[in-house]
Amino acid sequence: MHIVLPGALPDPEAARALLPHLHEAAPTFTGWLARGRARLRTVEPAASGCTAYEQWQLERAGFKPDPQQNLSAGLGPLWASGSGLAPDQPIWLAELVHMAPTQSSTAMLASEALRITPDQSVALFESAQTLFEGTGFQLHHDSDERWRIGVPASCAFNGASPALVAATSVNDWWPQQEAARPWRRLFNEIQMLWYGHPANAARANQGLPPINGLWLFGGARPEQLQTPAPPGEARHYEALQAPFMAQDWGGWLAALAELEAQVFRPLQQQDIQPVLVLAGRSELATLEPRLLARWTQWLPGGRNTWSKWWLYRN
Numbered sequence: 001m002h003i004v005l006p007g008a009l010p011d012p013e014a015a016r017a018l019l020p021h022l023h024e025a026a027p028t029f030t031g032w033l034a035r036g037r038a039r040l041r042t043v044e045p046a047a048s049g050c051t052a053y054e055q056w057q058l059e060r061a062g063f064k065p066d067p068q069q070n071l072s073a074g075l076g077p078l079w080a081s082g083s084g085l086a087p088d089q090p091i092w093l094a095e096l097v098h099m100a101p102t103q104s105s106t107a108m109l110a111s112e113a114l115r116i117t118p119d120q121s122v123a124l125f126e127s128a129q130t131l132f133e134g135t136g137f138q139l140h141h142d143s144d145e146r147w148r149i150g151v152p153a154s155c156a157f158n159g160a161s162p163a164l165v166a167a168t169s170v171n172d173w174w175p176q177q178e179a180a181r182p183w184r185r186l187f188n189e190i191q192m193l194w195y196g197h198p199a200n201a202a203r204a205n206q207g208l209p210p211i212n213g214l215w216l217f218g219g220a221r222p223e224q225l226q227t228p229a230p231p232g233e234a235r236h237y238e239a240l241q242a243p244f245m246a247q248d249w250g251g252w253l254a255a256l257a258e259l260e261a262q263v264f265r266p267l268q269q270q271d272i273q274p275v276l277v278l279a280g281r282s283e284l285a286t287l288e289p290r291l292l293a294r295w296t297q298w299l300p301g302g303r304n305t306w307s308k309w310w311l312y313r314n
């Protein structure tokens with residue numbers, strides 16, 4: 001069994017501050033760290049166009065990008081929920097987002113932070129359909145947070161995942177290629193259409209940010225997901241991700257303690273020690289149980305060996 005924890009690798013400065021509190025918050029988790037063999041590697045979100053966690057998901061699915069694609073292209077077929085997708089058809093997704101200017105750039109909130117209701121998604125979808133007519137783009141309602149977009153072949157470009165854009169800046173990833181001009185034009189029209197939309201007026205009354213944009217990403221074909229997932233169940237727990245991104249370390253410890261009570265301790269009581277996959281901003285750590293590892297914690301320094309790589313990964 002794999003337990004996958006995005007947001008579980010704080011940056012070194014935060015890791016040093018959190019270290020004294022980890023065992024109290026999650027003794028089972030720190031026990032697994034002490035008894036696991038760690039393999040660490042650095043990834044490059046600037047090149048892949050996706051977060052470290054998303055890269056792990058794509059690698060597990062066996063995604064093979066074409067020479068002109070970055071890794072985030074595979075998120076289209078990986079996340080598309082529609083059935084009957086042609087294996088050789090590029091899959092593009094557009095996530096409902098909120099964008100807002102800052103002093104130096106533009107920030108973005110991805111859908112997971114927006115609390116989008118089904119009614120809001122449908123209302124915005126129906127209003128946007130008229131803008132898509134005659135543009136060469138086709139609009140399909142894939143989920144409340146993401147829609148599937150048929151994109152003309154001439155408009156293909158490398159994008160980035162919404163999670164990565166939300167963690168960096170829209171300016172870093174805004175498509176400037178000539179091929180992306182038709183999408184940029186359509187995006188601007190959507191922003192103007194939704195500015196006074198009743199769904200956004202209702203959100204404002206609830207103190208929620210408006211949904212004022214669609215972030216386009218993906219573009220790979222389903223057939224590029226070439227390898228079935230390796231044997232062994234993988235359970236994904238994303239409770240650490242939001243406080244990790246917000247650098248809310250009190251909230252991070254509280255979320256870790258909740259995982260301890262609801263996930264880690266029950267597994268320990270069943271005598272299960274999973275393979276841990278921990279993701280940070282640009283690093284992945286995989287911890288596999290070691291033979292006889294139950295006894296290593298009683299050797300001199302055995303309990304704290306893991307803290308060396310936790311603190312000094314770079």
